[in-house]
Amino acid sequence: MQQRSVLITGCSSGIGFDAAHGLKSRGWRVFASCRQETDCVRFRAEGFESPRIDYTRPETIAAGLSEVLDATGGTLDALFNNGAHAIPGALEDLPIEGLRALFEANVFGWHDLTRRAMPVMRAQGHGRIVNHSSVLGLVVMPWRGAYNATKHALEGLTDTLRLEMRDTPIHVITLNTGPVTSKIRVNSIPHFEKWVDWENSPRAPQYREKLLKRLYESRGKDMFELPPSAVTAKLVHALESRRPRPRYYVTTATHLMGAARRVLTTRAMDALCAKGG
Known part of the structure; x- marks a missing residue:
């Protein structure tokens, strides 16, 4: 049988890194893409095929x-849209x-790559598209407004695409991940410093008391935090199961928040989510 192929974005560290290695160990032909060419070079030295894909640069997507x-000779069995980053801060700042730049990286680039891959999957008669969402695609938390917005937009796009592709052999799947060990906090710092003028914000005291400490100081693991391998395990099921689920929750926090939004009133959800600030 021909070796199954998967394109994974955002492989430089964390979840993408673990997924690339985990799927390769299971016999997949993994194309581990990264935003920076230096990270692609590192992967190639490990024996991976590693195209450079930066979601904010359409030419690299193509x-x-x-x-x-x-x-592969024109085939692609699976696409795992994973690369993303955050811009912490209050929405008023x-x-x-x-916000536009974050949507380019977290939403529009994903849509572009997905649309380019779909004709390939249609022509070959099968395919799986897995979009990596978040618990913050189900609920929101303060200081994460931009990221919340991109993940909620991704939820709408993915849910609609799943419905529209019901008459095709292409499966569209969502992963909702809660706290998982990664570099998303560290990687968000340059974007925060570029876009958020917190010192001139009416919330400057709150930044000093809360966000700056959380952003710049390593506090150890969060409650319910799991290693990236927990996401890879669900990804394996999504890619290899004969009948994959449309959605996979990863971490206890995601299960709890998913349940809470079904049973709590909006006022009660606001009170619960505000504690995350």
Whole structure:
């Protein structure tokens, strides 16, 4: 049988890194894409095929997918949209340019890559598209407004695509991940410093008391935090199960918040989610 192929984005660290290694160990032909060429070089040194894909640069999306299809003879069994980042801060301090930039990276680039992959999957008669959402695609928490918004947008796109593809052999799947060990906090710092003028914010005291400490100081593991391998385990089921679920929850926090939003009033959910600030 031909080796199954999967394109994974955001593989430089954390969840993407673990998924790339985990699927390769299971016999998948893994195309581990990264935003930075230096990270691609590192993967190639490990024996991976690693096209550069930066969701904010459409030319890299087109070139990266073309590189994959050239290598496979025009096929792709699965796509795992995973690469994303955050811009912490209060929404009243976030300029529209910052929000637009985050949507380019976390939503529009994903849509672009997905649309380019779908004709390939239609032509070959099968395919799986897995979008990595978050518990923050189900509920919201303060200081994470931009990230909340992109994940809620992703939920709408993925749910709609899943419905529209019901008459095709392409499965569309969502992973909702809660606290998982990664570099998302550290990686968000440059974006925070670029876009958020917190010192001139009416919330400057709150930034000093809460967000800056959480952002710049390592506090150890969060409650319910799991290693990236927990996500890989659900990804394996999504890709290899004969009848994959439309949605997978990862971590206890995601299960709890998913249940809470079904039974609590809006006022009660607001009180619960506000504690995350």
